[in-house]
Amino acid sequence: MANLATPSDNLLDIRNLRIEAKVYPPGEEPRNITLVHDVSLTLKKGKVLGLIGESGAGKSTIGLSSLGYGRGGVRITGGQVFINGRDILTSGKSGIRKLRGREVCYVAQSAAAAFNPAHRLMDQVVEASLLHGTGTRAQAEKRAVALFKKLSLPDPENIGKRFPHQVSGGQLQRVMTAMALCSEPDLIVFDEPTTALDVTTQIDVLAAIKDAIRDTGVAALYITHDLAVVAQVSDEIMVLRHGRLVEWGGTRQIIKEPRQEYTNQLVSVHEITHEEQKPGTTPFLSVKNVTAAYGGGAVKVLKNVSVDIYPGQTLAVVGESGSGKSTLARAVTGLLPPLEGNVTFAGRPLANRLADRTKDDLRQLQMIYQMADVAMNPRQTVGTIIGRPLEFYFGMRGKQRDARVAELLDKIEMGKGFIDRYPAELSGGQKQRVCIARALAAKPKLIICDEVTSALDPLVAHGILELLLELQKEEQVAYLFITHDLATVKSIADSIAVMYRGEVVRYGSKSEVLKPPFDAYTELLLSSVPEMEIGWLEKAIKGRRMESAGN
Amino acid sequence: MLSLTRIPLGAVIGLIFTTLFLLTAIFAPLIAPYGLGEIVGQVWEPSSANFLLGTDNLGRDLLSRMIYGARTTIFIAVLATALSFSLGSILGFTAAVVGGWFDMIMSRFVDLLMAIPTLIFALVVLSVLPTNIFVLIMVMGILDSTRVYRLSRAVAVDINVMDFVEAAKLRGEGRRWIIFREILPNALSPLVSELGLRFIYSVLLLSALSFLGLGVQPPAADWGGMVKENKDGIVFGIPAALIPAAAIAALAISVNLVADWVLNRTTDLKGGRGNG
Numbered sequence: 079m080a081n082l083a084t085p086s087d088n089l090l091d092i093r094n095l096r097i098e099a100k101v102y103p104p105g106e107e108p109r110n111i112t113l114v115h116d117v118s119l120t121l122k123k124g125k126v127l128g129l130i131g132e133s134g135a136g137k138s139t140i141g142l143s144s145l146g147y148g149r150g151g152v153r154i155t156g157g158q159v160f161i162n163g164r165d166i167l168t169s170g171k172s173g174i175r176k177l178r179g180r181e182v183c184y185v186a187q188s189a190a191a192a193f194n195p196a197h198r199l200m201d202q203v204v205e206a207s208l209l210h211g212t213g214t215r216a217q218a219e220k221r222a223v224a225l226f227k228k229l230s231l232p233d234p235e236n237i238g239k240r241f242p243h244q245v246s247g248g249q250l251q252r253v254m255t256a257m258a259l260c261s262e263p264d265l266i267v268f269d270e271p272t273t274a275l276d277v278t279t280q281i282d283v284l285a286a287i288k289d290a291i292r293d294t295g296v297a298a299l300y301i302t303h304d305l306a307v308v309a310q311v312s313d314e315i316m317v318l319r320h321g322r323l324v325e326w327g328g329t330r331q332i333i334k335e336p337r338q339e340y341t342n343q344l345v346s347v348h349e350i351t352h353e354e355q356k357p358g359t360t361p362f363l364s365v366k367n368v369t370a371a372y373g374g375g376a377v378k379v380l381k382n383v384s385v386d387i388y389p390g391q392t393l394a395v396v397g398e399s400g401s402g403k404s405t406l407a408r409a410v411t412g413l414l415p416p417l418e419g420n421v422t423f424a425g426r427p428l429a430n431r432l433a434d435r436t437k438d439d440l441r442q443l444q445m446i447y448q449m450a451d452v453a454m455n456p457r458q459t460v461g462t463i464i465g466r467p468l469e470f471y472f473g474m475r476g477k478q479r480d481a482r483v484a485e486l487l488d489k490i491e492m493g494k495g496f497i498d499r500y501p502a503e504l505s506g507g508q509k510q511r512v513c514i515a516r517a518l519a520a521k522p523k524l525i526i527c528d529e530v531t532s533a534l535d536p537l538v539a540h541g542i543l544e545l546l547l548e549l550q551k552e553e554q555v556a557y558l559f560i561t562h563d564l565a566t567v568k569s570i571a572d573s574i575a576v577m578y579r580g581e582v583v584r585y586g587s588k589s590e591v592l593k594p595p596f597d598a599y600t601e602l603l604l605s606s607v608p609e610m611e612i613g614w615l616e617k618a619i620k621g622r623r624m625e626s627a628g629n
Numbered sequence: 630m631l632s633l634t635r636i637p638l639g640a641v642i643g644l645i646f647t648t649l650f651l652l653t654a655i656f657a658p659l660i661a662p663y664g665l666g667e668i669v670g671q672v673w674e675p676s677s678a679n680f681l682l683g684t685d686n687l688g689r690d691l692l693s694r695m696i697y698g699a700r701t702t703i704f705i706a707v708l709a710t711a712l713s714f715s716l717g718s719i720l721g722f723t724a725a726v727v728g729g730w731f732d733m734i735m736s737r738f739v740d741l742l743m744a745i746p747t748l749i750f751a752l753v754v755l756s757v758l759p760t761n762i763f764v765l766i767m768v769m770g771i772l773d774s775t776r777v778y779r780l781s782r783a784v785a786v787d788i789n790v791m792d793f794v795e796a797a798k799l800r801g802e803g804r805r806w807i808i809f810r811e812i813l814p815n816a817l818s819p820l821v822s823e824l825g826l827r828f829i830y831s832v833l834l835l836s837a838l839s840f841l842g843l844g845v846q847p848p849a850a851d852w853g854g855m856v857k858e859n860k861d862g863i864v865f866g867i868p869a870a871l872i873p874a875a876a877i878a879a880l881a882i883s884v885n886l887v888a889d890w891v892l893n894r895t896t897d898l899k900g901g902r903g904n905g
Contacts, residue, residue, distance in 0.1 A: 411799055432798065440801040453792040457814035470800060520800075 643886025717777025825888025
């Protein structure tokens with residue numbers, strides 16, 4: 079269906095695109111690697127094409143090539159990119175300048191990082207229109223306000239006067255979409271626009287983007303690693319892996335009848351079988367009526383929270399950002415001593431402050447972080463990172479320590495060869511595995527997992543979750559699992575606490591919590607998880623009983 | 630991994646000159662053709678076969694005095710820099726990790742010291758205290774350590790809030806481990822680049838003090854003092870004062886070339902195994 083059309087029929091026509099970059103492998107001569115292997119695609123006016131794949135699949139690289147842009151060190155070495163019938167790769171600097179911001183616009187993943195914090199939103203939204211001379215400032219601002227309205231931003235007349243830090247993340251992402259639409263382009267490249275958002279916010283942004291695309295008739299490339307999200311907005315989906323095309327077809331065909339093995343894996347990724355365990359008789363760790371605050375009591379982020387954790391089981395704490403779930407973890411670990419209430423461990427109260435706890439208490443509570451790359455000292459090798467708890471808690475040295483490190487590496491399904499590697503030499507999933515091994519090395523009773531999979535690709539995250547469940551069976555370790563992803567919760571939790579604005583609104587075993595009737599907030603959370611089903615978005619928006627807190 | 634072919638040209642030049650300066654300083658008595666205070670010729674003789682660089686304002690061999698001067702200058706500057714770095718970085722890291730009142734008192738005290746221009750402060754202290762090398766090194770080291778303190782504290786405050794430091798605190802690690810094993814390795818890059826600069830500032834401060842007559846006392850030679858001794862010759866077209874000045878410049882440049890190279894190597898997060 080792709081190559082027969084002449085360029086003039088298609089808004090975007092990429093032919094045999096080849097993108098290369100120079101890499102500097104350790105101890106070898108620098109060499110070229112090919113990031114994108116002869117990928118071709120076409121896109122008609124007003125259509126949306128979803129590009130999907132894991133990190134490193136080349137989806138962003140392909141998306142940016144339609145702006146004639148290659149990120150640091152990346153070169154477009156072959157193929158043609160036609161936009162409105164012109165080959166932009168041969169059009170030179172001035173041709174590209176006319177193209178960017180006028181015919182093709184870009185919406186970045188992190189709007190917070192992409193806006194200039196020193197300028198007001200309106201100035202940034204109308205900038206491209208003014209530079210391209212597509213209207214006076216007044217006209218552009220009028221268009222911007224109309225777009226703010228369309229994207230259902232609060233107070234559309236005045237929101238442009240605010241600075242980027244004065245609006246929430248979800249709103250900022252919509253302002254960025256308005257910025258892209260303001261100069262009335264023919265094509266917008268959305269680069270993971272909702273990946274950094276909460277599920278409840280994501281649904282608003284998705285709906286706004288979808289409406290805006292429909293009403294303005296703009297074409298879009300929608301880049302994401304979440305198949306369920308892309309199924310809601312796109313007409314066609316292209317699955318990429320290692321810079322090669324895996325499968326390209328209509329949205330319905332891709333999610334209902336994938337023809338390739340890899341697409342099938344992506345479609346079915348969320349299923350992990352985990353049998354819910356009945357809570358035992360005595361919890362080994364109880365959080366009792368904990369109230370915690372930042373700023374010496376000024377901002378209460380936890381209000382009277384009580385939860386119990388049973389040996390060898392998983393308690394999942396769910397909520398949007400700002401609901402206090404990470405603060406609960408900080409209170410349990412002693413990093414943020416609670417104002418009121420306490421934490422009991424094995425029948426006795428645990429000291430509130432970190433400094434007052436015994437070494438053995440510290441050993442029993444370990445933590446795994448969301449961002450594995452900053453959770454490890456970049457100057458220490460994997461051997462030191464995993465070996466340090468062994469030295470510190472058990473006084474292991476030399477051969478004995480190395481043997482245990484190798485054993486732990488084996489447990490996390492990584493070989494002994496990783497002992498001398500530095501964190502920068504590991505992939506995202508491997509980094510998180512090393513963090514798991516570090517926590518396990520202490521032989522703890524409880525591991526606090528703070529959004530451990532949310533920075534990872536779905537397939538990698540799936541592997542990490544399976545590993546965690548397996549380790550739980552082997553080591554009888556309990557997890558306090560903090561997440562905003564309900565799919566994860568469904569697959570690993572034994573009991574669930576739903577948090578909203580610092581309070582536990584629903585708490586019980588998994589089957590109880592996930593059984594209707596729901597309270598309004600739990601229903602909002604549940605209904606916001608994208609499902610791999612066409613038309614889910616409209617249904618979900620219609621059925622909502624409350625607004626999300628981040629809106 | 631440290632193959633000579635991979636060292637960039639700038640670093641090679643820097644290494645050669647720095648080594649040369651160091652060797653000269655160490656083996657001064659063996660290399661120098663004449664004694665330190667020995668008067669061997671006329672005043673301000675031009676260079677000749679006997680006196681390669683000519684003679685100075687008292688008729689001493691300039692080359693010999695340059696060589697002995699290298700010894701004094703580099704010895705004092707190295708010790709003063711070492712003192713300022715150990716003092717400044719350890720206190721700076723501690724202040725960042727401990728925080729609270731310790732941080733407050735240390736930082737305000739350092740502000741106080743920095744509010745007074747270094748040279749004037751050094752002049753006042755040195756004119757009261759006995760002028761010997763020990764006092765000189767102490768004064769220079771302590772004054773310089775205020776700069777190092779501010780830099781290390783700023784860097785450490787940033788690192789101190791990273792998750793891996795929090796992980797170490799949760800593990801129950803003591804302050805020493807956190808400062809020396811978690812923070813120091815990650816703060817090394819800015820500190821190394823500062824090291825090159827601070828060493829040169831020490832040389833310059835020492836030279837300035839000697840030039841003003843409060844640094845190294847005659848008859849001992851140091852480059853700053855030699856500029857002072859021979860400065861009157863400049864009006865008569867005699868270059869004796871320019872030679873030690875040029876030596877100071879050359880030392881400054883070569884040490885910084887080496888520091889830059891070390892910096893490039895230490896910023897690598899893959900243990901020197903990649904160019905990332």
